[in-house]
Amino acid sequence: VTKMSSFVMGVINSRDRVFLVIDLPLLLDLAPISSYTREYHVMIVNVAPFLDHQSSELWLGLAVDKIQGITRSEEKPVENPNFSEENLSEYINGWIIEQNQNLMVLDLGKIVKKSF
Numbered sequence: 063v064t065k066m067s068s069f070v071m072g073v074i075n076s077r078d079r080v081f082l083v084i085d086l087p088l089l090l091d092l093a094p095i096s097s098y099t100r101e102y103h104v105m106i107v108n109v110a111p112f113l114d115h116q117s118s119e120l121w122l123g124l125a126v127d128k129i130q131g132i133t134r135s136e137e138k139p140v141e142n143p144n145f146s147e148e149n150l151s152e153y154i155n156g157w158i159i160e161q162n163q164n165l166m167v168l169d170l171g172k173i174v175k176k177s178f
Contacts, residue, residue: 069094069177071125076106083123084177091149095127103129112174122177133160139167 069089088094095102102125110120139156155169
């Protein structure tokens with residue numbers, strides 16, 4: 063897509079909705095999804111609540127190399143003092159511990175604001 067940020071991969075049409083897809087790792091200053099990758103996963107999120115937008119629905123695709131699983135948790139995110147990735151810290155809302163794993167909780171609002 064011309065005149066867009068480097069992390070914008072393009073647009074996609076799915077279920078009669080057209081929306082942007084961004085390279086989430088690149089947006090987070092990590093290694094981008096390889097341009098040779100034929101398969102990647104896209105998480106579709108409604109970002110309207112994070113923007114001053116008149117519509118109740120505005121969709122954004124977050125592309126990643128791999129999804130290891132989906133975890134639902136009622137726990138509140140807590141700080142992880144062992145985390146030292148400075149470039150990611152502004153996008154982290156906290157951590158939860160599930161099945162002896164530290165799971166990062168991203169701040170979707172900050173990701174959305176950087177995307178638009």
